[in-house]
Amino acid sequence: MAIPETNPPGDAGAKPEDDENNISSGSTTFDWGRGIPLRLGKREETLARLHLEFDEGRPPCCDKVGIKKGPWTPEEDIILVSYIQQHGPGNWRSVPPNTGLLRCSKSCRLRWTNYLRPGIKRGNFTPHEEGMIIHLQSLLGNKWAAIASYLPQRTDNDIKNYWNTHLKKKIKKFQSALESHRHMASNSTTTTSYDDNHHHQLINKSYSSSSTTDQKRILINLTDQSTLVNVSNKFNQQLQSTTSTSTYASSTENISRLLEGWMRTSPKTTTILNKSQQKEKLKNQNTNHFIPTTTSTHPIECKDQPNKFEQQESCDLISHEDFEYSLLSFENMSNIAWHKSSTSDSDLHGLTQITNNTDEKLRLLSDASMQRLIENQQQPFSLFEKWLLDEATDQQVQDLIDLSSINDHRFPANL
DNA sequence: AACGGCAACAACCGCCCCCCA
DNA sequence: GTGGGGGGCGGTTGTTGCCGT
Numbered sequence: 210m211a212i213p214e215t216n217p218p219g220d221a222g223a224k225p226e227d228d229e230n231n232i233s234s235g236s237t238t239f240d241w242g243r244g245i246p247l248r249l250g251k252r253e254e255t256l257a258r259l260h261l262e263f264d265e266g267r268p269p270c271c272d273k274v275g276i277k278k279g280p281w282t283p284e285e286d287i288i289l290v291s292y293i294q295q296h297g298p299g300n301w302r303s304v305p306p307n308t309g310l311l312r313c314s315k316s317c318r319l320r321w322t323n324y325l326r327p328g329i330k331r332g333n334f335t336p337h338e339e340g341m342i343i344h345l346q347s348l349l350g351n352k353w354a355a356i357a358s359y360l361p362q363r364t365d366n367d368i369k370n371y372w373n374t375h376l377k378k379k380i381k382k383f384q385s386a387l388e389s390h391r392h393m394a395s396n397s398t399t400t401t402s403y404d405d406n407h408h409h410q411l412i413n414k415s416y417s418s419s420s421t422t423d424q425k426r427i428l429i430n431l432t433d434q435s436t437l438v439n440v441s442n443k444f445n446q447q448l449q450s451t452t453s454t455s456t457y458a459s460s461t462e463n464i465s466r467l468l469e470g471w472m473r474t475s476p477k478t479t480t481i482l483n484k485s486q487q488k489e490k491l492k493n494q495n496t497n498h499f500i501p502t503t504t505s506t507h508p509i510e511c512k513d514q515p516n517k518f519e520q521q522e523s524c525d526l527i528s529h530e531d532f533e534y535s536l537l538s539f540e541n542m543s544n545i546a547w548h549k550s551s552t553s554d555s556d557l558h559g560l561t562q563i564t565n566n567t568d569e570k571l572r573l574l575s576d577a578s579m580q581r582l583i584e585n586q587q588q589p590f591s592l593f594e595k596w597l598l599d600e601a602t603d604q605q606v607q608d609l610i611d612l613s614s615i616n617d618h619r620f621p622a623n624l
Numbered sequence: 625a626a627c628g629g630c631a632a633c634a635a636c637c638g639c640c641c642c643c644c645a
Numbered sequence: 646g647t648g649g650g651g652g653g654c655g656g657t658t659g660t661t662g663c664c665g666t
Contacts (some may be wrong), residue, residue, distance in 0.1 A: 278635080278636070279634090279635075279636095279659085279660080280634065280635075280660080280661095281634085281635085299651095299652090300651085301651075301652075302650085302651070302652095313636095314651085314652090315636085315637090315651095315652080315653095316635075316636075318651095318652075318653090319634090319635070319636085320634095320635085322653095323634080323635085324634085351655065351656090352654090352655090353654075353655065354653075354654060354655085365653095365654075365655085366633090366634080366635085366655095367633090369655075369656085370632075370633055370634080371632095371633095373632095373633095373656095374631070374632055374633075375632090
């Protein structure tokens with residue numbers, strides 16, 4: 210059970226397991242495993258009363274005076290979830306005064322978005338997810354929300370933290386090891402430093418600095434960088450196998466489970482749309498029962514009955530099948546992205562003929578990525594890019610995938 | 625057992641953009 | 646056209662637990 214993550218660190222005594230999945234909240238018993246209380250208990254009433262007292266001459270919501278900070282308590286979570294269950298997410302400014310929570314509206318929104326909303330997967334990242342993050346980060350940079358849109362069950366905050374605490378170090382170690390290896394192989398090799406913000410820029414840099422005299426050296430660098438980038442092949446393969454074997458079982462067992470049946474994250478809307486696209490999509494989907502969101506990190510409410518989330522067939526919690534569909538969509542969108550582009554199949558054929566070396570492919574990859582970022586923002590990889598990525602050897606790909614298994618034996622910290 | 629360093633992560637802060645009046 | 650408010654996003658901080666000494 211992942212509920213403990215909703216508890217503040219060090220608040221072990223409040224863990225639901227300690228009370229057989231039940232947390233007593235005033236007169237309302239909170240069943241962490243099955244349901245959610247809709248009535249406010251004594252504690253909530255007290256909070257509301259306190260808030261009313263505080264409300265006299267109350268400064269703006271996010272004014273620091275009187276605003277509680279720090280970890281959220283289970284009781285606060287209950288209040289927030291109960292309120293959102295009744296009124297739906299959004300209009301966050303009205304949440305604190307209406308619930309009695311002594312939190313600023315932004316804090317409420319973040320708590321909901323990052324931890325309480327349904328469909329959030331928590332816990333360890335799979336190698337597949339790691340691969341996706343590494344690759345997407347290489348293409349998008351630190352656009353965590355955009356990256357999160359490709360991982361429907363992960364939040365941008367989660368991905369960001371995981372990147373900062375795990376992946377960045379792993380990649381740094383990996384690159385250090387590569388550089389060390391290269392240094393041993395050739396003393397004349399120029400090293401490049403890893404820029405966690407845009408290692409795709411290194412590709413551009415390497416390319417732009419390419420000259421006939423430096424071609425060999427640059428090719429070495431590009432090959433190393435391609436190792437980072439070429440993870441896409443591997444995770445695309447994994448993606449295929451994942452979708453066919455239904456192994457992507459959600460471990461979402463946090464408080465959002467309690468809201469099962471009233472919300473969903475449409476896998477069909479995981480592609481980030483620009484504002485005009487969103488509007489258009491809203492128009493088109495007005496006949497449907499839910500509103501698409503800009504990113505998967507944001508909840509979708511039933512449009513026809515915004516205040517009644519439960520037992521909505523069309524608004525149920527994202528299912529495993531939905532998520533698998535989203536992964537399939539990832540592949541499909543790749544095709545769409547390609548076909549949408551102005552480049553035709555014949556163009557691809559022509560490119561295939563003119564680009565048979567790695568650095569040229571990577572240059573095109575970089576160009577294609579940047580072009581797509583400019584034009585399409587967060588479109589997934591096109592077939593073109595996947596083709597470009599095909600250059601890496603299996604060993605290179607495997608090396609990168611094995612980043613997750615890097616340990617200190619292989620890459621001592623003092624490298 | 626006590627202490628210090630470090631890792632992990634939840635949450636906050638501040639900037640920015642978009643929408644609407 | 647413009648200013649204010651709401652909300653989104655990325656960077657950073659604070660807290661806690663773990664681990665080694």
